[in-house]
Amino acid sequence: MRVPSLPIVAGLMALALHAPASAQPTPTATPASAASAAATTAPAARAIVQQRLPDGRVIFTDRPQPGARTERRWTTTPEDPAEADARRAAAQRESAAVSERIGRQIEQQRERDQEVELARAKAAQAEAEREAARARAEAEAPPPVVVIPHRPVRPRPPPTVRPPEHRPPERPGPKVPPRPGATPPPGTLVDH
Numbered sequence: 307m308r309v310p311s312l313p314i315v316a317g318l319m320a321l322a323l324h325a326p327a328s329a330q331p332t333p334t335a336t337p338a339s340a341a342s343a344a345a346t347t348a349p350a351a352r353a354i355v356q357q358r359l360p361d362g363r364v365i366f367t368d369r370p371q372p373g374a375r376t377e378r379r380w381t382t383t384p385e386d387p388a389e390a391d392a393r394r395a396a397a398q399r400e401s402a403a404v405s406e407r408i409g410r411q412i413e414q415q416r417e418r419d420q421e422v423e424l425a426r427a428k429a430a431q432a433e434a435e436r437e438a439a440r441a442r443a444e445a446e447a448p449p450p451v452v453v454i455p456h457r458p459v460r461p462r463p464p465p466t467v468r469p470p471e472h473r474p475p476e477r478p479g480p481k482v483p484p485r486p487g488a489t490p491p492p493g494t495l496v497d498h
Contacts, residue, residue, distance in 0.1 A: 354380045 357365050357374035370376060 352382050352384065354382065 352368060354366060354368050355370050355376050356378040357367065357371055357376050359365060359371065359374050364377075365371070365374070
């Protein structure tokens, strides 16, 4: 069993993916339905099948492999070169129009950003000029004079000074004779 190389499979997959809308996937084919489908297709039509090999690998090919199970089939018709050129030219014109529109939008956004930045710069400059003018006015202004309304002065009476209180000296307590055999407290005068 010959398995097609990877570039061939990739090319077939690309053909299947980019097939025109007229290409319709068909349900899983049996050998009988595959033979009848091959007999009814026009000679210009191209059939691409997705097959699963006995070892589990999936392949896309335009030549079915014997012993592989066909899971999907796409039938495509080759494009008319004139129609393809017309579609390509229309797509290029549309792409150019979209690119031009996006370029204009980007340029308009850039201009709006520049205008906003210019307005911010002018506002910042005006604020700086106002601050400088206010600082100059404060520096040139004479110092403020505070006028306190007149209040009559009321003389206060002189404070009354009390003479210090004289306390009489403390009198010593009554002399109590010590008990016989007791030791008198220290600092006590004892008569003998």
